[in-house]
Amino acid sequence: xxxxxxxxxxxxxxxxxxxxxxxxxxxxxxxxxxxxxxxxxxxxxxxxxxxxxxxxxxxxxxxxxxxxxxxxxxxxxxxxxxxxxxxxxxxxxxxxxxxxxxxxxxxxxxxxxxxxxxxxxxxxxxxxxxxxxxxxxxxxxxxxxxxxxxxxxxxxxxxxxxxxxxxxxxxxxxxxxxxxxxxxxxxxxxxxxxxxxxxxxxxxxxxxxxxxxxxxxxxxxxxxxxxxxxxxxxxxxxxxxxxxxxxxxxxxxxxxxxxxxxxxxxxxxxxxxxxxxxxxxxx
Numbered sequence: 001x002x003x004x005x006x007x008x009x010x011x012x013x014x015x016x017x018x019x020x021x022x023x024x025x026x027x028x029x030x031x032x033x034x035x036x037x038x039x040x041x042x043x044x045x046x047x048x049x050x051x052x053x054x055x056x057x058x059x060x061x062x063x064x065x066x067x068x069x070x071x072x073x074x075x076x077x078x079x080x081x082x083x084x085x086x087x088x089x090x091x092x093x094x095x096x097x098x099x100x101x102x103x104x105x106x107x108x109x110x111x112x113x114x115x116x117x118x119x120x121x122x123x124x125x126x127x128x129x130x131x132x133x134x135x136x137x138x139x140x141x142x143x144x145x146x147x148x149x150x151x152x153x154x155x156x157x158x159x160x161x162x163x164x165x166x167x168x169x170x171x172x173x174x175x176x177x178x179x180x181x182x183x184x185x186x187x188x189x190x191x192x193x194x195x196x197x198x199x200x201x202x203x204x205x206x207x208x209x210x211x212x213x214x215x216x217x218x219x220x221x222x223x224x225x226x227x228x229x230x231x232x233x234x235x236x237x238x239x240x241x242x243x244x245x246x247x248x249x250x251x252x253x254x255x256x257x258x259x260x261x262x263x264x265x266x267x268x269x270x271x272x273x274x275x276x277x278x279x280x281x282x283x
Contacts, residue, residue, distance in 0.1 A: 009222075011054075011225075012221040012222045012225065013221075015046075015049050015050060015053055015054065015221050015225075016046070016221045016280075017280070017281050018049050018053065019045050019046045019049040019221075020250060020277050020280050020281045021281060022045050022048075022049065022081065022084045022085065022088075023042055023045060023250050023251075023277050024274065024277050024278070024281075025084050025097065026038060026041050026042065026045070026080045026081065026084060027265070027270060027273055027274065027277070029080055029083075029084075029097055029098075029100045029101075030080065030264050030265070031264055031265065031270055032098065032100070032101075032102075033100045033101030033102065033264070034101065034264045035101060035262060035263065035264050036080050036100070036101065036109070036262065036264070037077045037078045037079075037080065037261065037262050038080065038248070038254070038260060038262075038263065038264075038265075039185070039187070039247040039248040039254060039257075039260035039261050039262075039263075040075060040077065040078040040154065040183070040185060040247060040261065041078045041079075041080040041081040042081075042247070042248050042249045042250050042251065042254065043078075043183055043185035043218070043245035043246060043247050043248070043249050044075065044078055044081050044152060044183045044218075044243075044245070045081045045084075045085075046218060046219050046221060046224060046245075046249075047152065047181060047183065047218055047224060047243055048081050048082060048085050048152075049085065049221075050221065050224045050225055050228055051071060051150060051228065052071075052085045052088075052089060054225060054228075054229075055069075055225070055228045055229060056068075056069040056071065056148075056150065057069045057147075057148075058089075058118075060086075060089040060090040060091045060117075060118070061090070063091060063117045063118050066145070066147075067145070067146070067147060068147065069147055069148045069149070069150065070120045070133075070136055070147065070148075070149050070150065071120060071150045071151070071152065072120055072121045072123075072129045072130075072132050072133040072136070072149070072150070072151040072152075073111060073119070073120075073121070073123055073129065073151075073152055074121075074123055074126070074127075074128065074129020074130060074132075074133075074151055074152060074153040074154075074157060075123070075126070075129075075152060075153055075154040075157055075183060076110040076111050076122075076123020076124055076126075076129075077109065077110060077123075077124075077126075077262075078154075079107075079109070079110055079111045079123070080100070082111060082119070083097060083100065083107055083111070083116075084097065086116070086117070086118040086119070089118075091116075091117040091118035092106070092116065092117055092118075110122070110123055110124040111123055126154070126156075126157040126160055127157055127160025127161075127162040127163050128162060129151050129152075129153055130151050130153055130162075130163055130166030130167065130170070130180055131162060131165060131166040131169070132151075133149045133150070133151035133166070133178060133180070134166050134169045134170050134173075134175065134178065136149045137149045137170070137173075137175040137177050137178040137238075138173060138175065140177055141175070141177060147177065148177050148178075148179065148231070149175075149177055149178050149179070150178075150179045150180075150181065151178075151179070151180050151181065152181045152182075152183060153180065153181070153182055153183070154182070154183050154185075154188070155182055155183065155184040155185065155186065155188070155193045155199055155202075156187070156188025156189070156193050156196070157188075158182060158199045158202075159188075159193075159196070159197040159199070164209075166180075167180070167206060167209040167211065167240075168209055170209070170210075170211065170238040171209040171210025171211055171237065171238065172210065174210070174236045174237060174238070175238040176232040176234070176235065176236065176237065176238060176239075177232070178238040178239070179228075179231045179232070179238070179239040179240070179241065180211070180238065180239070180240045180241070181240075181241045181243055182202065182240065182241070182242050182243060183218065183243050183245055184202070184218075184242055184243060184244050184245060185245045185246060185247040185249075185256075186246075186247065186256065187247045187256070187258055187261060188261070189261050189262070190258070191258055192258075202242055203215055203242060206240045206242075210237055210238075211237055211238050211239065211240040212232070212233035212234035212237040212238070212239050212240070213233075213239075213240045213241075213242065214227055214230075214233060214239075214240075214241055214242070215241075215242040215244065216241060216242070216243055216244065217244055218243030218244055218245035219245060219246065219249055224243075227241055228241075247260060247261070248260045250276070250277055250280070251272075251273045251276055251277065252276060253269065253272065253273075254273070
């Protein structure tokens with residue numbers, strides 16, 4: 001499934017189309033489940049697409065392969081995005097996507113370790129994923145394992161004090177095999193992050209905790225790929241990527257609108273969303 005080519009405009013364009021194919025499936029899952037964190041799933045799907053299709057070493061036929069890179073998906077409420085990527089690679093059958101939010105279904109509203117192949121940690125209560133990733137990075141270093149640990153967390157999630165304990169530990173131990181990606185879409189459940197509990201200046205804060213930091217457009221596939229393939233950014237520091245994104249990215253009426261934190265679209269909204277996404281895929 002990974003594209004065996006050097007990064008170029010054609011590769012980036014195909015990955016962007018793949019991310020939009022995921023957006024279509026996320027839309028249908030949200031409709032059928034009558035809910036879901038669609039806005040945050042749309043903001044993070046480009047990053048997940050790049051990680052799984054181009055960057056991470058992973059083997060869907062052997063999910064517990066010791067040599068795999070690991071992704072700790074800390075913003076687990078946006079699992080609509082993660083589930084689609086895992087199903088695309090065959091970690092579980094695509095038909096199981098139909099069970100999202102269904103009674104007795106296979107896929108719950110947060111990923112569960114041990115139940116969903118490819119899910120490296122249970123993510124429900126926010127703020128835990130970075131510390132889990134720090135522990136995995138320390139363990140890999142002690143075992144002299146050549147693996148990388150990635151984690152994705154939200155900007156609203158970063159209101160949690162445990163997140164900053166994780167950043168402190170990562171910097172303290174110089175975990176060069178660890179990359180933290182903050183999906184900064186600017187919103188959390190009730191409003192903007194700046195209104196509720198600002199985490200800015202985020203770059204300066206992360207650098208003060210001993211991290212090497214890059215700030216990118218999280219919807220520019222060229223920039224995402226070149227950044228991910230440059231880690232570690234420093235020979236003795238963990239890497240942090242501040243991914244500036246739009247909540248609801250890819251559907252005009254959802255972008256940067258707080259109500260799309262968790263919501264199912266009406267029939268008319270769903271049809272408009274399909275038209276916009278399909279137009280990009282087909283152009």
